[in-house]
Amino acid sequence: MSPAHQRDERALVLAAQRGEQPALEEIVRLHQASLWRLGSRLLGSPSEAQDLVQETFVAALRGLERFQAGRPLRPWLVTIATRLGLNMLRTRRRRPSEPLEEDLPDPSSGPEGEVERRLELENLMAAVGTLEAVPRAIVVLHYCEEMSCAEVGAVLEMTESAVKVALFRARERLRTRLGGSS
Amino acid sequence: MSCESVRECLQENLEGTRHPLELAARLPDWAQRHLEGCPACREASWQLVSLECSLRRLNEMSPMPVDLTAGVMAALQRPEPVVAASRERFWMRAAAVLLVSLCLYASTYVSFPPLQAGWQLVSGWSLPRLELPGLSESLALVGAAVCLVGAAALNWRWSGAH
Amino acid sequence: MQVLLYTLCFGLGAVGVASLGLLGWVLWPGRARAARERIEQSRGRCLVIGLLHLLALLFLLAVTDRRGGGAGLLVAAFLVWMAWKLLTALPGVLSWLGESLGSLADRPELDTARATIWGAFLLAGVGLVPWLGWALLTACLAATCGCGALGGRRAT
Numbered sequence: 103m104s105p106a107h108q109r110d111e112r113a114l115v116l117a118a119q120r121g122e123q124p125a126l127e128e129i130v131r132l133h134q135a136s137l138w139r140l141g142s143r144l145l146g147s148p149s150e151a152q153d154l155v156q157e158t159f160v161a162a163l164r165g166l167e168r169f170q171a172g173r174p175l176r177p178w179l180v181t182i183a184t185r186l187g188l189n190m191l192r193t194r195r196r197r198p199s200e201p202l203e204e205d206l207p208d209p210s211s212g213p214e215g216e217v218e219r220r221l222e223l224e225n226l227m228a229a230v231g232t233l234e235a236v237p238r239a240i241v242v243l244h245y246c247e248e249m250s251c252a253e254v255g256a257v258l259e260m261t262e263s264a265v266k267v268a269l270f271r272a273r274e275r276l277r278t279r280l281g282g283s284s
Numbered sequence: 285m286s287c288e289s290v291r292e293c294l295q296e297n298l299e300g301t302r303h304p305l306e307l308a309a310r311l312p313d314w315a316q317r318h319l320e321g322c323p324a325c326r327e328a329s330w331q332l333v334s335l336e337c338s339l340r341r342l343n344e345m346s347p348m349p350v351d352l353t354a355g356v357m358a359a360l361q362r363p364e365p366v367v368a369a370s371r372e373r374f375w376m377r378a379a380a381v382l383l384v385s386l387c388l389y390a391s392t393y394v395s396f397p398p399l400q401a402g403w404q405l406v407s408g409w410s411l412p413r414l415e416l417p418g419l420s421e422s423l424a425l426v427g428a429a430v431c432l433v434g435a436a437a438l439n440w441r442w443s444g445a446h
Numbered sequence: 447m448q449v450l451l452y453t454l455c456f457g458l459g460a461v462g463v464a465s466l467g468l469l470g471w472v473l474w475p476g477r478a479r480a481a482r483e484r485i486e487q488s489r490g491r492c493l494v495i496g497l498l499h500l501l502a503l504l505f506l507l508a509v510t511d512r513r514g515g516g517a518g519l520l521v522a523a524f525l526v527w528m529a530w531k532l533l534t535a536l537p538g539v540l541s542w543l544g545e546s547l548g549s550l551a552d553r554p555e556l557d558t559a560r561a562t563i564w565g566a567f568l569l570a571g572v573g574l575v576p577w578l579g580w581a582l583l584t585a586c587l588a589a590t591c592g593c594g595a596l597g598g599r600r601a602t
Binding site (some may be wrong): 235236259271 | 460476479480482486487488545549
């Protein structure tokens with residue numbers, strides 16, 4: 103993050119902490135797309151991802167006075183979203199997840215390569231969806247949010263080595279699942 | 285060298301690559317030699333590279349179906365049900381446990397025949413008594429209370445009910 | 447003779463614990479899964495909560511028959527509650543133990559049932575070793591109990 107961006111974000115957070123409506127709206131506008139991507143990868147359902155984004159912002163903005171302005175906002179939001187997402191996964195009673203509508207291949211649009219890429223992503227998402235909640239969150243945070251194992255550990259309150267072991271196992275599971283199906 | 289250690293080596297080296305296809309070049313000699321002679325591990329390494337390529341595309345942005353700003357702002361105006369409910373639930377539970385304990389304890393002193401008959405039935409059945417030398421009754425009760433309150437407080441803090 | 451006795455203890459213990467674990471996965475899969483995640487994420491916390499409960503139980507058992515029926519009933523209720531927490535968290539903890547053992551033995555791809563059985567055998571084996579093994583077994587059971595007691599949802 104550039105120093106100028108950091109200054110802007112600090113000013114934005116301070117304004118939001120004062121309760122200024124435009125600042126609150128700006129925070130939502132800036133981060134909703136990436137949180138939605140995280141939610142849809144973690145939960146495998148666009149509608150649940152929307153609920154997750156909304157819950158995350160409500161929890162974060164309500165607790166904004168506890169947030170130290172000047173620290174990056176995104177990791178904090180990701181932490182809240184991940185923990186809420188894990189709660190949603192735990193309370194979900196093995197309900198079959200809806201397909202990711204925006205990721206479904208549409209044969210009429212785009213070249214063949216694009217359709218193939220979308221199908222591949224959908225297969226991958228289906229395989230990720232078979233992982234247990236915590237390994238799934240680890241995979242999503244590591245690849246979707248590009249976090250290191252130490253950063254993932256900080257979000258999930260796990261040691262770096264525990265994250266590495268879980269990631270190793272998750273990759274092996276995905277490899278055997280995708281290798282067997284292809 | 286076992287297949288398992290080669291698979292571990294594959295994953296460790298995959299972490300540091302800029303592109304998964306660079307994996308083969310990064311492997312140490314012993315792992316490369318093993319791959320040449322082991323078709324199963326070779327297959328696994330191809331699968332792993334292909335998987336890694338796909339996983340690294342998970343960060344691709346897809347368009348959001350709707351703008352959630354208005355929804356979030358509306359939800360912010362509503363009162364906080366979840367936090368209040370969980371805090372309330374904790375104190376309700378604590379109060380219920382305390383009340384039931386007090387009632388049970390007090391009922392042992394009430395001279396109401398059916399209740400006394402019930403207690404007689406219960407007192408016929410006994411739990412093993414533990415002899416802890418040098419521990420008075422009040423100290424043991426205080427110890428038990430401290431442990432239970434401590435466990436409840438830690439549980440409350442760690443389980444995020446606050 | 448003693449070897450035979452030890453083998454019998456180990457076998458019966460392992461089969462009993464494994465059956466409890468497998469039954470738990472069938473009856474309360476949600477609780478078992480939650481327990482495994484909890485023990486994976488916070489072993490220390492589970493151990494601390496479990497040890498505090500065990501200590502409280504010891505103190506309570508030291509005063510039971512000096513306090514008449516009411517206190518006895520309370521202790522019994524506490525015991526039943528602890529047993530319930532232990533029973534529902536046991537499957538998750540066993541499968542975690544089994545998976546850890548599996549990865550040590552170069553078998554990271556154990557399914558849940560096998561991992562639970564491996565975990566049960568590990569627990570029964572540890573119980574055969576005097577002192578250190580018993581201490582480990584107590585710690586394991588305390589962590590399991592703490593894992594069950596450490597409930598609630600994760601908050602922000």
